[in-house]
Amino acid sequence: MTEAITVMALRQGVYDHFREEGDVFEIRKEDDFSAFWMVKVSDAEALALQKAAQRQPEASRHVVDTTVIDNSELEGLRIQLAEKNAEIERLTRNVPGKQADAPEKSAADVLKMANDPTVEFMTFKAAARKVLGDATPSTKAEIIAALEDKATAP
Structure with missing residues (x-):
């Protein structure tokens, strides 16, 4: 049986589940390796990377820092979403073949x-x-x- 290979994600990807950039994990076989989004690392490098990630604050590990979004900004986004949904509804209301409430043709x-x-x-x-x-x-x-x-x- 082949030995697991330790890799680090260079960008987001999926292996067993979603992986973030910088995640260190093991792949089961050489065929699972993807040079597009993975790089092989030694066990020592993997341990050092994991320790560095633990020292980094949680908020800085994510693309969006949710601690700085205030309620007015959220409300603005909700309003924009409602406007977009209303526009979609208006545009699809009179699409031929999508008229569910139209009477059946004889x-x-x-x-x-x-x-x-x-x-x-x-x-x-x-x-x-x-x-x-x-x-x-x-x-x-x-x-x-x-x-x-x-x-x-x-």
């Missing part, structure tokens, strides 16, 4: 779409699938025939 309505040059075939076919179900034919002529049958059926 076979006659979908037939009108077949002759409308502004309606693309896939939009027409999707509307026809809602009326005809999984048995929707693949060609436009067959779909029109099936819709006409459905529209004239008692």
Whole structure:
């Protein structure tokens, strides 16, 4: 069995779980080594790096120092988030195919779409699938025939 290899993360990465830059850990085999975000270190180097990390204050080990964010800054960020969410809602409200509260189209309505040059075939076919179900034919002529049958059926 191969011996574990001690490495240090040069940047953030994932090995078993998320690793931060500077984390020292062991990998199980040589194939797990990634020169992109790891560097091999000796056991002595690993011990020295761990001791140095323990001496460093917790707040300076993270990218964001949460001790300096005040409530007004948080409230400003919440307002920005609410504005962005409102904008997303406004933009997606009238997207074709996303209208959950729109009434179902009848076979006659979908037939009108077949002759409308502004309606693309896939939009027409999707509307026809809602009326005809999984048995929707693949060609436009067959779909029109099936819709006409459905529209004239008692």
